[in-house]
Amino acid sequence: MHTIGYVVFPNFHLMGFAAVTAFELANLVLGERAYEVTALSETGGMISAAAGIRFETQPFGDAVFDTVIFASGVETDLASPALGAFVKHALKTSRRVAAPCTGAFVLAEAGVLDGRRATTHWRFTSDLQERFPKVSVEEDSIFIVDGSIWTSAGMAATIDMALAMIEKDHGKQVSRTVARKLVVYHRRSGGQSQFSTLLELEPKSDRIQKALVYANANLRSALTVEELAGVANLSPRQFSRAFTAETGQSPAKAIEQLRVEAARLMLEQGRHSLDVIADVVGFADRDRMRRAFLRTLGQPPQAVRRSGRESRAPSEI
Numbered sequence: 001m002h003t004i005g006y007v008v009f010p011n012f013h014l015m016g017f018a019a020v021t022a023f024e025l026a027n028l029v030l031g032e033r034a035y036e037v038t039a040l041s042e043t044g045g046m047i048s049a050a051a052g053i054r055f056e057t058q059p060f061g062d063a064v065f066d067t068v069i070f071a072s073g074v075e076t077d078l079a080s081p082a083l084g085a086f087v088k089h090a091l092k093t094s095r096r097v098a099a100p101c102t103g104a105f106v107l108a109e110a111g112v113l114d115g116r117r118a119t120t121h122w123r124f125t126s127d128l129q130e131r132f133p134k135v136s137v138e139e140d141s142i143f144i145v146d147g148s149i150w151t152s153a154g155m156a157a158t159i160d161m162a163l164a165m166i167e168k169d170h171g172k173q174v175s176r177t178v179a180r181k182l183v184v185y186h187r188r189s190g191g192q193s194q195f196s197t198l199l200e201l202e203p204k205s206d207r208i209q210k211a212l213v214y215a216n217a218n219l220r221s222a223l224t225v226e227e228l229a230g231v232a233n234l235s236p237r238q239f240s241r242a243f244t245a246e247t248g249q250s251p252a253k254a255i256e257q258l259r260v261e262a263a264r265l266m267l268e269q270g271r272h273s274l275d276v277i278a279d280v281v282g283f284a285d286r287d288r289m290r291r292a293f294l295r296t297l298g299q300p301p302q303a304v305r306r307s308g309r310e311s312r313a314p315s316e317i
Helices: 014-030 081-093 103-109 122-131 157-170 172-182 197-201 206-217 225-232 236-247 251-269 274-280 286-296 301-311
Strands: 002-007 035-041 045-048 054-059 067-070 096-100 143-146 149-152
Touching: 002 014, 002 081, 014 035, 014 157, 014 172, 035 045, 067 103, 081 096, 081 103, 096 103, 096 157, 103 122, 103 149, 143 157, 149 157, 157 172, 197 251, 206 225, 206 236, 206 251, 225 236, 225 251, 236 251, 251 274, 251 286, 251 301, 274 286, 274 301, 286 301
Parallel strands: 002 035, 002 067, 035 054, 067 096, 096 149
Antiparallel strands: 045 054, 143 149
């Protein structure tokens, strides 16, 4: 049985319990109690989440867990001698220690992230790097595994990290089945971006949104202004003006970003050659894809592929 200590504190985020649900479903899929979760806190007793819901917890004590997960919360300054001591105790006695979202600050404050790669919610990456310069903060990763320490981006990334743990413990098929029960994609790779081009463009009208969704589903096509204008039921001139006004990008630039994002995901998964990826996402050849990567990401496709391999969970390598 894998025992999990889930460390909470006043005003912690309930979203972190999405990981607990993943482990609960793994038990159902496996037909046995493969995971047992214990809620922990510095004092024990009832602890209130930010949403006001209260949970019964056990004090830290000397218990040893296979996995210890430190919850995220509203605040990023949660340091206390007892909490720091328990972080160090967990690192010595547990197989892995994890911290989704702002939980990374708890680990960083205890000094266990010094010299390691880590991530957190995009909103707090700059703060984490500034306060803890010895930590190599990667602001654009879903989750990172560095040795026995796992950190993830915020909110839904907690599920990606939990699925990766389940995959490492019980294999890909179990993880995939849990993902289906959660009704989530199985699963984003650790190095995948926290950002989405479709979300970043934020078109204001349904017409432009419809054209973007169409483009994202048909990247292999030429995707000319005339084609996209037809989808939006506008003339090419009207479409170009409306698109630029609503997104701040020209249609050509936005399509390039969508293609880079799709290519990046394929590179991180590591399953296809550069030539195949360039063709699938509509770049026509790898040289055009390389130039687009340099313009958009500031690095070539080969560097993105290496980064994806380094960020993947050990079970994938």
